[in-house]
Amino acid sequence: MNSALAPRGSALLELSDARFENTFVRDLPADAAALNTRRLVLKANYTRVAPTAVAAPRLLAWSDALGQQLGLARPAATGPGTEVLAGNRVLPGMEPYAARYGGHQFGVWAGQLGDGRAITLGELIARDGSRQELQLKGAGLTPYSRTADGRAVLRSSLREFLCSEAMHFLGVPTTRALSLVGTGESVIRDMFYDGNPQAEPGAVVCRVAPSFLRFGNFQIHAAHGEAEELKRLVDYVMRRHFPEAGSLTAWFHEICRRTAVLMSDWMRLGFVHGVMNTDNMCVLGLTIDYGPYGWLEGYDPMWTPNTTDAEERRYCYGNQPQIALWNLARFAEALLPLMPKEDLEAGLELYGDVYQESFGRALAQKLGLAALDQEGDEDLLTGLFAVLNGVETDFTLFFRGLSSVTESGDDAQLVAPLRRSFYAETPAAHVARLAAWLRRYLARAARDGGSAAARAQRMNGVNPKYVPRNYLAQQAIDSLAEGDAAVLERLMKVLERPYDELPENDALAERRPEWARHKAGCSALSCSS
Ligand code: AMP
Ligand code: MG
Numbered sequence: 040m041n042s043a044l045a046p047r048g049s050a051l052l053e054l055s056d057a058r059f060e061n062t063f064v065r066d067l068p069a070d071a072a073a074l075n076t077r078r079l080v081l082k083a084n085y086t087r088v089a090p091t092a093v094a095a096p097r098l099l100a101w102s103d104a105l106g107q108q109l110g111l112a113r114p115a116a117t118g119p120g121t122e123v124l125a126g127n128r129v130l131p132g133m134e135p136y137a138a139r140y141g142g143h144q145f146g147v148w149a150g151q152l153g154d155g156r157a158i159t160l161g162e163l164i165a166r167d168g169s170r171q172e173l174q175l176k177g178a179g180l181t182p183y184s185r186t187a188d189g190r191a192v193l194r195s196s197l198r199e200f201l202c203s204e205a206m207h208f209l210g211v212p213t214t215r216a217l218s219l220v221g222t223g224e225s226v227i228r229d230m231f232y233d234g235n236p237q238a239e240p241g242a243v244v245c246r247v248a249p250s251f252l253r254f255g256n257f258q259i260h261a262a263h264g265e266a267e268e269l270k271r272l273v274d275y276v277m278r279r280h281f282p283e284a285g286s287l288t289a290w291f292h293e294i295c296r297r298t299a300v301l302m303s304d305w306m307r308l309g310f311v312h313g314v315m316n317t318d319n320m321c322v323l324g325l326t327i328d329y330g331p332y333g334w335l336e337g338y339d340p341m342w343t344p345n346t347t348d349a350e351e352r353r354y355c356y357g358n359q360p361q362i363a364l365w366n367l368a369r370f371a372e373a374l375l376p377l378m379p380k381e382d383l384e385a386g387l388e389l390y391g392d393v394y395q396e397s398f399g400r401a402l403a404q405k406l407g408l409a410a411l412d413q414e415g416d417e418d419l420l421t422g423l424f425a426v427l428n429g430v431e432t433d434f435t436l437f438f439r440g441l442s443s444v445t446e447s448g449d450d451a452q453l454v455a456p457l458r459r460s461f462y463a464e465t466p467a468a469h470v471a472r473l474a475a476w477l478r479r480y481l482a483r484a485a486r487d488g489g490s491a492a493a494r495a496q497r498m499n500g501v502n503p504k505y506v507p508r509n510y511l512a513q514q515a516i517d518s519l520a521e522g523d524a525a526v527l528e529r530l531m532k533v534l535e536r537p538y539d540e541l542p543e544n545d546a547l548a549e550r551r552p553e554w555a556r557h558k559a560g561c562s563a564l565s566c567s568s
Contacts (some may be wrong), residue, residue: 051106098115098124142254193221212301226238254373303401529544
């Protein structure tokens with residue numbers, strides 16, 4: 040490999056010593072005008088545009104894990120490396136660009152969107168040989184900025200940085216985040232959309248993924264009748280990212296399959312993306328664009344963390360698998376010029392089958408069962424969701440606690456390991472109902488054979504103890520805004536081992552405290568970012 044970065048096992052490199060390639064720029068059509076003015080762009084996949092420098096860049100956080108994987112050393116708080124991560128310095132070999140895409144937002148075609156504040160710097164070859172795009176989010180205006188400012192606030196940037204890395208360690212396909220840089224500039228945001236704009240600290244996140252291509256990058260060509268450009272983009276993504284696919288149909292089916300697996304992962308963990316527009320769906324099947332996301336605390340299929348969606352609840356927890364299918368259908372429509380309708384429809388069907396299969400398996404694993412294929416298992420599941428609905432019950436703590444439940448004649452003792460998952464006083468009738476379900480469950484688990492200890496261990500391997508609850512992220516944001524990075528750093532370290540016990544960090548595995556229920560950023564959030 041002529042452009043390989045550091046060979047495995049060698050010392051970490053400074054960012055400025057890394058080598059970059061630019062296949063996206065080389066292989067795909069550029070916007071003919073290299074002007075950085077807001078406008079409609081046609082027949083192109085990107086516009087060449089440099090990041091806009093910021094006043095006083097300072098490295099606030101760094102992912103050691105991702106740095107290791109890429110072979111990059113943590114740069115000093117201020118200096119040349121951090122300047123690159125802020126967009127103040129473009130290294131030789133980088134060819135920065137903003138991508139053109141469109142999308143359906145909240146069910147309606149929105150036309151051209153594009154990277155309005157994200158700028159890809161180039162493609163780095165990681166230690167494992169993989170090619171990884173480095174993309175700055177909050178890097179300044181691009182032709183796709185529409186009416187916005189090209190910048191991002193610290194709070195939303197920290198949330199993206201934290202959750203990208205947490206998702207990776209939870210085992211969920213995701214874009215990654217390498218760094219969080221404070222800009223030393225403020226950004227004006229009306230966080231509550233109530234006519235009270237405030238100055239807030241600005242930040243830039245360096246996101247990393249093999250590709251950030253979204254359904255919307257393909258849709259925009261279809262919307263403008265750009266058949267040739269559409270074909271070229273599909274060829275590119277197949278060649279670069281799906282070399283094993285072999286045919287257009289196999290490629291589309293693989294995207295359907297990956298999207299189904301992704302939805303199963305979100306649902307098994309209680310992750311709610313919050314803004315599943317088609318421009319926020321990555322064709323590689325990665326979680327992308329962390330905005331007003333959240334984690335189910337009290338189990339409620341209708342819950343959404345996104346206050347902007349509080350009325351319709353289009354993107355609530357329980358809708359996510361259905362919405363992903365809707366998004367795939369819009370994506371499929373964009374691909375109609377390239378392949379038979381029946382093949383696209385078969386992909387959508389495959390999505391349903393793979394989702395059912397994956398989520399069924401995930402539920403079985405959450406319960407420590409080999410499979411949910413025996414007589415009475417449907418009823419067992421119905422009973423499970425009925426008890427979860429009975430009193431407000433923390434989704435994460437309930438499943439984590441389930442592995443500690445042991446046979447007991449006494450209802451109170453049986454239910455004891457689950458008590459910490461209840462948000463409210465638990466009526467005796469609910470305790471009795473839950474205890475009855477637990478007895479059925481334990482009897483069912485016993486029929487699978489194996490020891491209770493082995494089952495508990497398996498369950499703890501899939502039911503995390505630690506997830507980046509919104510109130511924890513908010514505490515990290517408040518501390519960092521005061522100049523203290525320790526809260527974020529501790530949280531990051533713990534979230535690298537979400538399935539481990541780590542008793543010294545029990546405080547990070549509590550249910551959301553009541554003070555956080557209605558506090559801004561601690562449970563629900565607006566789209567303001
Ligand atoms: P999102 O809802 O965050 O996925 O963003 C939707 C579209 O708005 C994308 O095209 C973003 O690039 C763009 N956008 C969001 N925030 C900004 C901003 N502050 N400046 C420029 N474009 C933005
Ligand atoms: Mg987006």
